[in-house]
Amino acid sequence: MSELIFKDKVAVVTGASRGIGRAIALELVQGGAKVAFNYLKSDCEARTLLAEIEKLGAHGLSFKGDTRDFDLAKEFIDQVKEYFGSLDFLVNNAGITRDKAFMLMDKNEWAEVIDTNVNGYFNMARAVIVTLLKQKSGAIVNISSISGISGIARQVNYSTSKAAIIGMTKSLAKEVAPYNIRVNCVAPGFIDTDMTKSMKEDVRQKSADAIPFGRFGSVEDVAKAVSFLLSERSGYITGQVIKVDGGLHMSY
Amino acid sequence: MVDIRQGVLEIVSTVLEKAPGEISLDAHxxxxxxxxxxxALEILAALEKKYRIVIPEEKLIEMTTVNKIIQLTEQSMKGGKKK
Known part of the structure; x- marks a missing residue:
């Protein structure tokens, strides 16, 4: 039985119907948090997650909507505050990939990734920040990627967006630190999700071979790092980028 | 009837660390x-607490003078929802 480190806290997780976001939502619920999440398309998965949250005896709120829409992001946050009466944490997780050789990458494949992975994070952070500033407490965790640190071939768009998130994290961390708000980043390496399932088997094997642990990480591995960075256990940590990658950064 | 003018001026002068008499009501x-x-955010938060009102964050940009803040506070007390 885990400790209720998030008792009475309200957390927002974006893109939580599947993959890493889903694991983060469940990890926070297990820590005692009330969790609101948004999703774009996966109605069925979102319903399942909500049911699981309730099965754990917790309150959840799901919101179908695109983080790329500035006004909708604000509406989502307004609903969260209305429903739960407060707001403490934001986990910016909703992201997409459109991998392609750079010479073949078109304008849309570039723009869609930047719009979701960068502008979406801005929209959500902007929607919550005044509330956190006013109460002089709260924490934000942005999910970046090892791709934004080391670069990955055929991911120029994704890699650019994930590097941008690191800059966003550090600047915002400096700006809101006087208000007792912490902003950190988690950079997952290769994690078992739908996103990496689409990798070709030989690429997958080569990637696993490059990881000192010799295997892909689990979504729970990432969720635990996020939970740490939201909790008071990391109360003096801000502007950090924690790689959850099985040591991959050392072999690049 | 609460004296809003006095209350707002008190909050503004406390946040800005000035004597109330030093701040002219129309000074930017x-x-x-x-x-x-x-x-500005601290002033807004203090007003919300003191008068138990909600001032939408979009109004932050309009809080340029003490007189404008008084207006906004009065508006919120009339029309705004109570916390």
Missing amino acids: LVQEVGADSMM
């Missing part, structure tokens, strides 16, 4: 009195 708080956006 950023350009003439030396406030910044974070101070």
Whole structure:
């Protein structure tokens, strides 16, 4: 039985119907948090997650909507505050990939990734920040990627967006630190999700071979790092980028 | 009837660390009195607490003088929902 480190806290997780976001939502619920999440398309998965949250005896709120829409992001946050009466944490997780050789990458494949992975994070952070500033407490965790640190071939768009998130994290961390708000980043390496399932088997094997642990990480591995960075256990940590990658950064 | 003018001036002068008499009601708080956006937020938060009102964050940008803040506070007390 885990400790209720998030008792009475309200957390927002974006893109939580599947993959890493889903694991983060469940990890926070297990820590005692009330969790609101948004999703774009996966109605069925979102319903399942909500049911699981309730099965754990917790309150959840799901919101179908695109983080790329500035006004909708604000509406989502307004609903969260209305429903739960407060707001403490934001986990910016909703992201997409459109991998392609750079010479073949078109304008849309570039723009869609930047719009979701960068502008979406801005929209959500902007929607919550005044509330956190006013109460002089709260924490934000942005999910970046090892791709934004080391670069990955055929991911120029994704890699650019994930590097941008690191800059966003550090600047915002400096700006809101006087208000007792912490902003950190988690950079997952290769994690078992739908996103990496689409990798070709030989690429997958080569990637696993490059990881000192010799295997892909689990979504729970990432969720635990996020939970740490939201909790008071990391109360003096801000502007950090924690790689959850099985040591991959050392072999690049 | 609460004296809003007095209450607002008190909050503004406390946040800006000035004597109430030093702040003219129509002086631009950023350009003439030396406030910044974070101070505006502190003023807004203090007003919400004191008068139990909700001032939408979009109004932050309009909080440029004490008189405008008084207006906004009065509006919120009339029309705004109670916390």
